Amino acid sequence: AQKVTQAQTEISVVEKEDVTLDCVYETRDTTYYLFWYKQPPSGELVFLIRRNSFDEQNEISGRYSWNFQKSTSSFNFTITASQVVDSAVYFCALKLAGAGSYQLTFGKGTKLSVIP
Amino acid sequence: GAGVSQSPSNKVTEKGKDVELRCDPISGHTALYWYRQSLGQGLEFLIYFQGNSAPDKSGLPSDRFSAERTGGSVSTLTIQRTQQEDSAVYLCASSTHGGANEQFFGPGTRLTVL
Numbered sequence: 001a002q003k004v005t006q007a008q009t010e011i012s013v014v015e016k017e018d019v020t021l022d023c024v025y026e027t028r029d030t031t032y033y034l035f036w037y038k039q040p041p042s043g044e045l046v047f048l049i050r051r052n053s054f055d056e057q058n059e060i061s062g063r064y065s066w067n068f069q070k071s072t073s074s075f076n077f078t079i080t081a082s083q084v085v086d087s088a089v090y091f092c093a094l095k096l097a098g099a100g101s102y103q104l105t106f107g108k109g110t111k112l113s114v115i116p
Numbered sequence: 117g118a119g120v121s122q123s124p125s126n127k128v129t130e131k132g133k134d135v136e137l138r139c140d141p142i143s144g145h146t147a148l149y150w151y152r153q154s155l156g157q158g159l160e161f162l163i164y165f166q167g168n169s170a171p172d173k174s175g176l177p178s179d180r181f182s183a184e185r186t187g188g189s190v191s192t193l194t195i196q197r198t199q200q201e202d203s204a205v206y207l208c209a210s211s212t213h214g215g216a217n218e219q220f221f222g223p224g225t226r227l228t229v230l
Contacts, residue, residue, distance in 0.1 A: 033216050045207065045221035052216070091159065097216065102172055103149070103161035104219060 002027040004094050006107035013082050014115050021077045021110045023092030031097040034068065034075045035104065040088040051075065053097070082114045118142065120222035122208050128228045129198055137193040137225045139208030147211045148191050149219060150183060154204035162206075165191060166213070198229045 003026040013019045025034065036048040049059065051068050059066050063080045079086055089111045093104040121140045129135050141148050150162040161175040165185040176182070180198075185191040195202055205226050209219035 035218065037221075042223070043205070044223045045209075047218045047220060050216065050218050093159075095216070100172075102147070102164040102166070103175065104151075104159075105161075106159035108158045 002029070002032075002094050002096065002105050004092050004105055004107035006090075006092055006110050008110045009108070010111045010113070012113045012115060015084060016081050018078060018080050019082055019112065021079075021090050021092075021112065023075045023077065023107060025073050025075065025092070025094045027094060027096065029096050029098060033095045033097060035093040035095065036066065036075075036077050037091045037093065037106075038088045039091065039109070045091070048077075079112075082112075084114050084116050087112055087114045120208055120210050120220055122206075122222040122225050124225060125223065126226045126228075128230065130230050131200060132197055134194065134196045135198055135227065137195075137206050137227070139191045139193070139222060141189065141191070141208070141210030142220055145210035145212055145220075146188065147213050147217075147219075148185060149209040149211075150191070150193050151207045151209065151221075152177075152204045153207055153224070157204075159207070162193070195227075198227075200229050203227055203229045 005024045032053045034051045038046045038048055056068050065078045067076045089109045091109045092107045095104050123138045146167045148165040152160045163183045164172040168188050180196045183193045205224040207221055207224045209221045211217040211219045
C-alpha cells in the first residue's frame with residue numbers, strides 16, 4: 001500500500017521569508033503521479049501541481065518551486081518570499097498510474113501560517 | 117467555467133437519521149470522486165465513478181454508505197443511520213477522466229451528527 005508523509009504539522013513564518021514544505025512518499029510501483037494541493041481557510045482544495053514519476057525535473061511557477069527526488073522519495077514544495085495569502089493547509093498526494101488506480105492518497109497536511 | 121458544486125454546504129442531523137449529499141461535477145468531466153476529510157483521519161477516498169461504469173466502492177467505510185451517479189453527471193452520497201463518527205467534511209472532485217489528470221474539488225459539505 002502507498003503512503004504519503006508530511007512530517008511538519010504546522011509551520012509559522014514571517015512574511016517574506018522562504019519556507020519549504022516536506023513530503024515523503026512510499027510506493028512499490030514504478031509509475032505514479034505526485035500532487036500538491038492548497039486548502040485555504042475557505043476550505044476548497046486548490047490544485048497546484050502534478051509531477052510524473054519519470055520526470056524528475058524541478059519546476060518553478062512564480063514564487064512556488066518543487067523539488068522531486070526519486071532517490072529519497074521526496075517531493076518538497078518551496079514558497080519564496082511568503083505572503084499572508086499563502087496561509088493555508090497544504091497537502092501532498094500520490095496517485096498510482098496502473099489500471100484500476102483512481103484515488104489520491106493524501107498526506108495529513110501541513111498548516112502554514114504567514115505572519116505579517 | 118463553473119467548478120464542482122456541492123450541496124448543502126452544511127448539514128446538521130441527529131444520530132440515526134439518513135442524509136443525502138449532492139455533487140455536481142464540472143461539465144464534461146467523466147470521472148467523479150468522493151472523499152471524506154476528518155480531523156483524525158485526514159483525507160480519505162470513498163468512491164469513484166467513471167462515466168456509466170460500475171463504481172469503485174473500495175473506500176466506503178461501511179454498508180451504511182452508498183452513492184449513485186445519474187446520467188454520468190450529478191452524484192448523490194447517502195449515509196444511512198448516521199453515527200457521530202460520520203461527522204466530517206465530504207468532498208467531491210471531478211476530472212476529465214480517471215487517469216493522471218488532476219482532480220478538481222468542490223467546496224465540500226460539512227456534516228455534523230449530533
